[in-house]
Amino acid sequence: MGQVDNFADVLVLGLGAMGSAATYQLARQGASVIAIDQFSPPHKMGSTHGDTRITRQAIGEGEVYTPLALRSYKLWDEIEKETGTDLLTMTGGLIIADASGVSTAHGNADFMGNTLRSAEKYGIGHERLDVRGIQTRYPQFKLRGHEMGYLEYKAGFLRPERCVEAQLDLAKRHGAKIYTGEKVLEFVQERDGVSVKTDRCDYKCKKLIISAGPWVSDFIGERYKGLFKVYRQVLYWFDVEDSYESFVAEKFPVFIWDFGTEGGGGIYGFPAIDGRQGGLKVAHEDYLETTAPDQTRRDVSPAETDEMFERFVEPRLVGVKRECVKVVICLYTVTPDSGFVIDTHPDYKDVIIASPCSGHGFKHSAAIGEALAQLATRGNTDIDISAFAFGVRDRREI
Template structure:
């Protein structure tokens, strides 16, 4: 696979082709179609699928973004767009359970590369007028007795936080795009994207056909690093690393109701100062299968989509339970009901990348969401579509451009 700087004669022509229909690509395709563009979306699998970064039942969403203020307009728009998509499609996408960000009072714990993430979150909520409360341990216990606290914690509570269902959100956006006339090709792999420069049409070569488009958006998620052609690779590739991450659903026998949406908020719990002293979690999104869903993050070992170990060992679930869940959720048992492996595509500063390629000005790279992308994806798709078509609206994406390399 490569993005290169020359094009040969092409078949059908589109205003835009979106390569990869995960969180970012499905949103972009949908928003382009909503704006009347003639669009084609291509994916090597059949989204929503479990091969990339956008599976596993739920993703946290919160409005006060400790990762940086540039993300707040994206997530605000995403919540509004998900509600519009729910009304159009009848699917349930966004469940607002309330959300807690928790840390010991004296901690300045780092999260997603940002020091003192809890206080950054509180400050962001204050700047943007986002409804919230700051609770002490007694206040958290009174509301959520499921958490066994040390007593020195403070918690940021945001009532509009919750979770979005990734598979449903992708399916809804692809349904809407198709209904508006977008072509969606699944099971077709893009092998090359060729931009002649100087405003010429971009050619997209797949394993079965060749197309041309005025502009192309590459939203290939963890496949992005091996997708980039040589000049872009030289400039960008060292910035992208892919990491295996695991989600666990633990049984809460006899206490299922306490781990249902409405009774348990989504949470980010930094119980110590080290990066690994951390977990985040959810109530089960499936009422038929009550559980506590938890995960942490590892940045020690990189992987690739081709070599990812998708099975999760019983030893991994035992270690997760022993190191993080035991003693912090007394009602939760060691039995893992379900486990799933997934991939983060991460930049060193943990920020997104949304930019045209240095040697291919009509090819956008929109991805590398560094493990916090889903909550922003609908707003990101809207902003990319507006910019691509030269239309007003959409959040400002300038913070996500790559610094120019001399």
């Protein structure tokens, strides 16, 4: 590598949800931080875009996640106050699943059960609803007779682009050096610290945080490449009928609907937040084909949109029209059990990997940023993140 001309305590590679949060937390606690992104975040090429992300507190993916969600609620509130930006809207969150059986989401075979246990354990305000209870409150859903609902009062949605912007803005105010449009090419673990080479210059840091989202495999080393698979996801905004007001945030919750015994997976969705023209955002998770971030097909065919409407929207929601007003491609980075990896790299003692995606990372990102900052500066974290250790994911078949 050439001349090292920039030094920081911590260098953050990638400024999506995780990197922007880590950069802010590092700068806030007084560490010198250089933060680099190949694009100009927030952007539409990774995993942190598309207007909204569901947030909830009782976490069906596993109880271990709830402390991160609860801490994130506190941090979002602080960031909102510091920046005067509206980041979190509480609409209530409805999870619908088969009443008789097990419900699956994000690799977890008992999503509803975990959610209920977590809500009880942490005292999270919620109620259970039978089909009639859901129908009375939310006639927008076309329910089957055998379903049940979990309604969490403080669930809602976050605005991912605004969250990134707000945290980068605060990070700058606290002295972080943020470089965009700069691509990291490689790093070298030195005896102490790390050298980082970009397409512009070389840097040296005591710790490197790699929060590269779907590009994580570029930096992980051969042995771990198979641990992270990237899947193309499509977000759809469908037009709504004149009764669109029944979908505004005051009347319609964020929702996750597992179709259970009927098969076909499920859908999740949000209220209409941009008036009638904005449409209703709804999506279905797709794990059919792996991709790579720089080779992903970014357009959406009419056949895909038709299928989404006919299979997943029309049979389940009242008052939504076939016309699709917007589509967006976004990328999931998925581990074999959909768990996060937040840990020091097994082979590089000064390199921390943050890959908390698998489709459910955003809600935790403020607290993950804080944990990353703590890990980088003092070697441990307030919230127990041992469940996200490399070894835990690596023991699974890859």
